[in-house]
Amino acid sequence: MTKPITLYSHASGPNPWKVAILLEELGLPYETVYLQFPDLKKEPFESKNPNGRVPAIKDPNTGVTMFESGAILEYLIDTYDKEHKLSYTTSPEKWLTLSWLHFQMSGQGPYYGQKAWFSFYHPEKNLTSVLERYSNEIKRVVGVIDRHLKKQGTEYLVGDKCTFADLAFVMWHQAMPRLVDGWDYQTEAPTFHAWNERLQSRPAVKKISEEKAKATAAAQH
Template identity: 45%
Template sequence: MTSKEELRPIKLWVTSPGPNPWKPVMILEELGLPIEYKLLFWEELMTPEFAKINPGGKVPVMYDPNTDLTLWESGAIILYLIEQYDTEKKLTYTSLKKKNLLNQWLMFQMSQQGPFFGQIGWLIIMPRFNYFHPDKVPSVIERYNKQSERILNILNEALEGKDWLVGDKCTYADLSFFMWNVILPLSVQSPPGETPLSKYPNVMAWHNRMAVMESVKKTIATRQKMMDEEGMGADALPKDTNAEEMLQKMKDNGAA
């Protein structure tokens, strides 16, 4: 295989707030792979041009010129990067048992944590800006809050007496959860001085262990830089947003 020094940059289409686009970025950074970012605004996701790359209108999308492969879906991209480039098994294992446990947790992240945490954000953050759902529905919000608590309880129990989900090192499975935990405070209120993770000490400690990794810090810094350049606020929405104008742009592009 071509050495890392000879690799052409792997292209990654992202939106700055994320969080899904930044999951594979942490893997790329941890493996020391070159990245070329393609930053998009929300209204660009459903344009005919982007639909040629991903008909689902979502990010991340990856194009690896070294293998001439285009992939969308963050989990698929992560698995590809691990298989293709983690030759030293830095973020994975070789044993049948551990490899499949890693896949189990990645699937749990993709089917549980991401969707439920995302729906909370959709219901809490979006109504504040009157994009799609101007009315809050308490029973629906309660359901997604309870589901999020269930997910955090599962993780907290799984991490009892352990630093990592599988084995004795941070893997791609652990990193896949990080970004959604980062944005959870945007939609779940906590008492002063606490976060939504405070009730789950094992999850909090696990999250903090990842937060000090150089690859994670670099990913967070890159994301923040892009958000600043786009004028995004702490809530991951444009600071000077005119809700009606943005909604109209998204409708014009078929995104709403």
């Protein structure tokens, strides 16, 4: 029997929740350990992730402790998606799924994250050109997905099957209305919008989104 995987997480921020979605989708048992940001940059957590950020996981079934959300998704798929519910074995589909995951990790995560930083946390305000730069990058990423889906005529990034790469995008897209305030992406990127809605309405995504909202509310008290 599979023993529960430990997910090191935080109430806010999308990256640990991205891993929770996949654990849920794969029906794996897991327990969540919530950490405060100051605890991430010291022991014992720093030995689990030298970069001092969440997520990290510890899997008692294999002895693996590892970090970086994209790498964790690849590990979970490789180890537990034996029926290929959310992945492909065929070429080029298997490799294209990785292309989209790496695009999420390098093209979505850091840019959306910087927009959130400069909009809500950076001490110097009114950095118009910086805010414009990151807003435009978000719009560009959405445009890339919109055009790709339109051109392919498929429901998901790689063919007509939802994969772990599609799921990797959903958490940051929940934050999009706050990040690019007033942008009518439903009208400007309708194919992206339909794809995003398709993903957001999956039972596992809804369940984790509700848990995240509860954890965020609890952390604010």
